[in-house]
Amino acid sequence: MNAASETLLSVDGVSLSFGGVKAITDVSFDIRKGEIRAIIGPNGAGKTSMLNVVNGFYHPQHGRITYKGKTRPRMRPYQAASQGIARTFQNVALFRGMTTLDNIMVGRTLKMHRGLFWQMLRYGPAMREEIEHRRVVEDIIDFLQIESIRKTPVGKLPYGLQKRVELGRALAMEPELLLLDEPMAGMNIEEKEDMCRYILDLNKHFGTTIALIEHDMGVVMDLSDRVVVLEYGHKIADGTPEVVKADPKVIEAYLGVGH
Amino acid sequence: MFYRETGQFKQSYAADQAVFPILQDRIGLAIILLVAFVVVPLFGNEFLLASVMVPFLILSLGAIGINILVGYTGLLSLGSAAFMGVGAYSAYKLSTIFPGVNILVWILCSGFFAAGVGVLFGLPSLRIKGFYLAVATLAAQFFLQWCFVRISWLYNDNPSGAIEVPARTLFGIAITGPSATPVTRYLVVLAIVVVMTLLASNIVHGRIGRTWMAVRDMDIAAQLMGIRLLPAKLLAFAVSSFYCGVSGALMVFLWLGAAEPSAFDIKLSFLLLFMVIIGGLGSMIGSFFGAALIHILPIVIRMLPEALGLPIAAATVEHLTYLIVGGLIIFFLIVEPHGLARLWQIAKQKLRVWPFPY
Amino acid sequence: MLYNIFIDPFVQMAQMPDLLVQTLWEGLVSGVLYALIALGFVLIFKASGVFNFAQGIMVVFSALTLVGFYEKFSAYGFSGHTAAFVALILTAGVMFVLAMLIERVVLRPLVNQPDIILFMATFGITYMLIGFGEMVFGGDPKQMIASELFLPSGSVDVEMLGGMVSFQKIDIAAAVIASVMIAGLALFFQKTRIGRALRAVADSHKAALSVGISLNQIWVIVWFAAGLVALVTGIMWGARSDVSFALEIVALKALPVLVLGGLTSVPGAIVGGLIIGIGEKLGEFYWGPLLGGGIESWFAYAIALLFLLYRPQGLFGDKIIERI
Numbered sequence: 001m002n003a004a005s006e007t008l009l010s011v012d013g014v015s016l017s018f019g020g021v022k023a024i025t026d027v028s029f030d031i032r033k034g035e036i037r038a039i040i041g042p043n044g045a046g047k048t049s050m051l052n053v054v055n056g057f058y059h060p061q062h063g064r065i066t067y068k069g070k071t072r073p074r075m076r077p078y079q080a081a082s083q084g085i086a087r088t089f090q091n092v093a094l095f096r097g098m099t100t101l102d103n104i105m106v107g108r109t110l111k112m113h114r115g116l117f118w119q120m121l122r123y124g125p126a127m128r129e130e131i132e133h134r135r136v137v138e139d140i141i142d143f144l145q146i147e148s149i150r151k152t153p154v155g156k157l158p159y160g161l162q163k164r165v166e167l168g169r170a171l172a173m174e175p176e177l178l179l180l181d182e183p184m185a186g187m188n189i190e191e192k193e194d195m196c197r198y199i200l201d202l203n204k205h206f207g208t209t210i211a212l213i214e215h216d217m218g219v220v221m222d223l224s225d226r227v228v229v230l231e232y233g234h235k236i237a238d239g240t241p242e243v244v245k246a247d248p249k250v251i252e253a254y255l256g257v258g259h
Numbered sequence: 260m261f262y263r264e265t266g267q268f269k270q271s272y273a274a275d276q277a278v279f280p281i282l283q284d285r286i287g288l289a290i291i292l293l294v295a296f297v298v299v300p301l302f303g304n305e306f307l308l309a310s311v312m313v314p315f316l317i318l319s320l321g322a323i324g325i326n327i328l329v330g331y332t333g334l335l336s337l338g339s340a341a342f343m344g345v346g347a348y349s350a351y352k353l354s355t356i357f358p359g360v361n362i363l364v365w366i367l368c369s370g371f372f373a374a375g376v377g378v379l380f381g382l383p384s385l386r387i388k389g390f391y392l393a394v395a396t397l398a399a400q401f402f403l404q405w406c407f408v409r410i411s412w413l414y415n416d417n418p419s420g421a422i423e424v425p426a427r428t429l430f431g432i433a434i435t436g437p438s439a440t441p442v443t444r445y446l447v448v449l450a451i452v453v454v455m456t457l458l459a460s461n462i463v464h465g466r467i468g469r470t471w472m473a474v475r476d477m478d479i480a481a482q483l484m485g486i487r488l489l490p491a492k493l494l495a496f497a498v499s500s501f502y503c504g505v506s507g508a509l510m511v512f513l514w515l516g517a518a519e520p521s522a523f524d525i526k527l528s529f530l531l532l533f534m535v536i537i538g539g540l541g542s543m544i545g546s547f548f549g550a551a552l553i554h555i556l557p558i559v560i561r562m563l564p565e566a567l568g569l570p571i572a573a574a575t576v577e578h579l580t581y582l583i584v585g586g587l588i589i590f591f592l593i594v595e596p597h598g599l600a601r602l603w604q605i606a607k608q609k610l611r612v613w614p615f616p617y
Numbered sequence: 618m619l620y621n622i623f624i625d626p627f628v629q630m631a632q633m634p635d636l637l638v639q640t641l642w643e644g645l646v647s648g649v650l651y652a653l654i655a656l657g658f659v660l661i662f663k664a665s666g667v668f669n670f671a672q673g674i675m676v677v678f679s680a681l682t683l684v685g686f687y688e689k690f691s692a693y694g695f696s697g698h699t700a701a702f703v704a705l706i707l708t709a710g711v712m713f714v715l716a717m718l719i720e721r722v723v724l725r726p727l728v729n730q731p732d733i734i735l736f737m738a739t740f741g742i743t744y745m746l747i748g749f750g751e752m753v754f755g756g757d758p759k760q761m762i763a764s765e766l767f768l769p770s771g772s773v774d775v776e777m778l779g780g781m782v783s784f785q786k787i788d789i790a791a792a793v794i795a796s797v798m799i800a801g802l803a804l805f806f807q808k809t810r811i812g813r814a815l816r817a818v819a820d821s822h823k824a825a826l827s828v829g830i831s832l833n834q835i836w837v838i839v840w841f842a843a844g845l846v847a848l849v850t851g852i853m854w855g856a857r858s859d860v861s862f863a864l865e866i867v868a869l870k871a872l873p874v875l876v877l878g879g880l881t882s883v884p885g886a887i888v889g890g891l892i893i894g895i896g897e898k899l900g901e902f903y904w905g906p907l908l909g910g911g912i913e914s915w916f917a918y919a920i921a922l923l924f925l926l927y928r929p930q931g932l933f934g935d936k937i938i939e940r941i
Binding site for chain 2 (some may be wrong): 055057076077078080081082086087089093094095096097098102105106107108109110112114116119120121122126127129130131134135138169173
């Protein structure tokens with residue numbers, strides 16, 4: 001990767017607490033354009049909360065977030081989405097009552113503009129728009145190799161496929177920054193390999209910047225350009241996989257004192 | 260055998276995105292419309308038209324309205340009857356203030372008033388969810404019903420407190436009032452219901468429908484996909500109340516002929532909700548199934564013993580209806596939470612692969 | 618106009634404190650009754666996560682059953698206190714059978730379904746109870762057998778604040794009985810083995826099952842307990858007016874009480890009931906005339922709605938932290 005590339009998002013001294021419980025304490029890091037950035041740490045380290053802060057679902061009590069060179073004020077999740085931040089979730093958060101196709105079509109919502117009048121007629125501009133976006137969605141379906149489950153309600157799909165559909169839905173937003181929350185949790189080895197390939201392809205061919213949380217250290221070390229390590233809401237290490245792997249604090253956090 | 264999609268290759272995304280992608284479905288729909296528009300008015304007797312078909316269609320329209328809110332957007336509302344009332348009262352006021360304008364225009368316009376009121380009472384839905392929202396909509400139900408009783412301007416200071424439908428014509432043919440024949444009333448209602456059903460079906464199959472379903476299934480994820488919850492929910496309230504409003508106006512103008520505030524009480528809200536549950540949440544055709552079942556059931560219970568020569572008291576009919584409707588709700592929730600519409604889908608699926616299900 | 622809304626009612630309150638006390642007392646009493654219905658809801662919601670819409674109708678149904686039994690007895694010449702208490706015990710039995718039936722026919726097949734499905738199923742129960750009740754007992758209003766159950770009648774007039782305030786004895790009795798019952802239930806929940814099991818079930822069905830708590834048994838117990846609460850409510854309510862299905866609409870008032878108090882909180886149900894009862898009576902008496910009267914029909918819902926906008930989780934509900 002191009003190490004000198006510009007910073008896409010930077011997090012400065014962010015702290016977040018719920019009532020008295022501190023989830024994140026004074027964490028700073030940055031994500032450069034075009035890189036794959038991993039966030040790791042033991043359970044309860046505040047990784048998911050960090051992603052929630054980035055896409056505006058939680059509002060930190062302290063700290064600044066700068067995205068694309070602009071320090072943003074308190075923002076709502078849909079604003080983050082419209083600025084090109086997409087994400088997937090730790091526990092699959094698909095629209096269970098809808099088909100795979102419809103789920104991914106929802107990802108196109110922001111790009112569709114025809115109002116109620118044309119929607120009502122489902123003719124002319126509305127239909128043209130629908131078909132134009134269907135074409136994009138079909139490309140995504142192709143890419144993720146989920147053609148056969150196009151019309152299946154997602155509630156009926158096995159877990160691995162659901163994760164894939166969720167990735168598809170995020171891709172449909174054509175994000176600049178893609179946040180993946182444990183994209184490989186609960187998958188078998190083949191599914192993991194597939195998912196890794198999709199992530200690498202995305203990053204290489206479309207230049208999508210990716211931030212991912214993952215517990216599988218092998219995957220993290222192979223995929224990512226740089227790694228942030230959190231423990232109990234504090235940042236304990238930051239750097240390339242090699243540096244982080246050798247960091248005594250990280251080893252301690254994962255293996256306990258005395259090793 | 261005859262219900263096969265073999266050989267029907269979709270060659271464009273347009274064909275695949277159609278509301279009825281299968282040829283046989285389109286033929287079936289055409290036949291149903293033909294029967295509804297031609298055969299029923301030609302051969303139906305007055306009872307069938309005035310007491311079965313007209314109410315059934317009007318209730319279906321109301322059920323579609325509620326389905327948009329409850330079934331598609333997942334916002335539980337117990338105030339739909341009040342929104343129907345808003346439609347009925349505004350149609351009545353408009354038609355008595357401006358008698359020169361065609362009544363159908365006012366019936367459709369009344370929907371906008373209902374939509375406005377619906378949006379107003381939908382505002383809390385951003386903060387309030389689930390059961391809590393259901394209780395909040397009860398405020399709409401009781402407040403609006405109180406308005407219908409207390410604000411005498413709404414019923415033109417009529418001493419009976421009821422609204423009575425003035426006689427109006429379309430192309431010189433009476434369509435409301437006592438001189439309108441059941442056939443004309445039926446055809447007018449049918450035309451409105453068919454067109455509005457089509458529009459609703461288009462909406463729910465497009466972007467807006469997907470937005471609603473996304474809000475229903477997982478509102479947090481929907482937000483992170485760039486959907487703004489408040490506009491999406493308010494639009495659902497508006498469209499839903501529009502349908503309820505038109506249905507309420509039709510109910511008074513083309514079915515009952517006159518109505519008291521109690522016509523729009525909470526029992527009607529519940530009844531419409533049951534139609535949607537039994538018919539199928541989130542299904543257009545389910546709204547029709549549900550309305551048919553709930554409206555026709557009491558008629559059957561009343562007529563069956565008569566046909567068999569057993570005398571049955573009117574009160575007993577009512578009690579039996581309650582008992583059976585209650586039983587059916589539980590039965591459907593246990594056997595098929597997606598209602599009659601899902602059973603219909605399963606039947607179609609079976610038919611598609613019949614006689615070789617493997 | 619502004620004067621009429623914001624100042625005049627308070628001037629009236631200050632000028633005639635005896636009327637204010639009377640209105641407050643009436644509000645308090647109807648609040649206690651709302652709270653009792655809400656308590657039935659909360660019991661079931663806590664232990665099974667079911668929002669039991671049928672609680673209101675269970676009140677009517679139990680009261681009708683009680684009166685129905687008594688009428689049957691007196692038709693055979695068996696009346697008086699003994700007959701009334703036998704009828705009471707039989708009615709409790711009926712409520713137990715009802716709880717068993719609901720558990721067996723409705724809840725067991727619907728276990729693990731989404732809350733909204735269970736909620737709607739209780740609509741079905743409501744309709745079946747209405748249909749069945751009217752078929753058996755007829756639709757006419759009935760007289761509650763209050764004096765046969767040793768409930769006092771008449772009123773106590775107290776001279777205070779420059780006027781007479783009259784307290785119905787039955788209202789005093791209702792308040793006392795309600796307090797005793799609420800205290801009893803609280804003890805039951807906190808101190809007994811079954812109470813502990815109930816709280817466990819409320820937290821998680823699966824976890825409770827895994828430590829060997831029988832869900833079915835628990836559900837029968839809570840629905841029976843809710844049935845008994847309904848019976849007591851029915852008696853109190855019936856003694857104040859008469860027993861008929863018209864009470865159904867009044868029972869809907871328990872819903873704003875519930876959302877006000879938070880669905881899982883027993884103290885919430887009580888406080889919510891009192892707020893709604895008193896607010897409604899004060900509103901009707903002091904502000905109702907401005908709007909042409911009859912605002913009692915929606916005032917409670919309006920209070921609840923405004924309150925929810927401020928605090929969506931109710932008075933005693935836990936703050937909702939959304940997670941993904």
